[in-house]
Amino acid sequence: MTDTDENVPKIHYICQTYIEKRAGAGKQASLHIGKQFQYTNASQAEERAERESRSEDCVGADAYMVTEDPSSGEVSVPTFLARFGTVPENDEF
Secondary structure, eight states: OOOTTTGSSSEEEEEEEEEEOOTTOOOOEEEEEEEEEESSSSHHHHHHHHHHHHHOOOOOOEEEEEEOOOOTTBBBBOEEEEEEOOOOOGGOO
């Protein structure tokens, strides 16, 4: 690996699932992150999110990408590729 390869931004494709948790009797349920999977391309993340959103224990799933700056470790705001089922609002992410 050359020095220039270490400074190239890295793109991460993520599938993230959501589950619903109840706080108690009569209280509103809230969304929590269930599972996260990382993939090498957008279509894999989107396909997994769609499959996961149909599973019994999952109420929704996102496929998104983030860009990581390897020199600083900073990660960009997510760019959503696909959203299925019940998911948080964009500003809650």
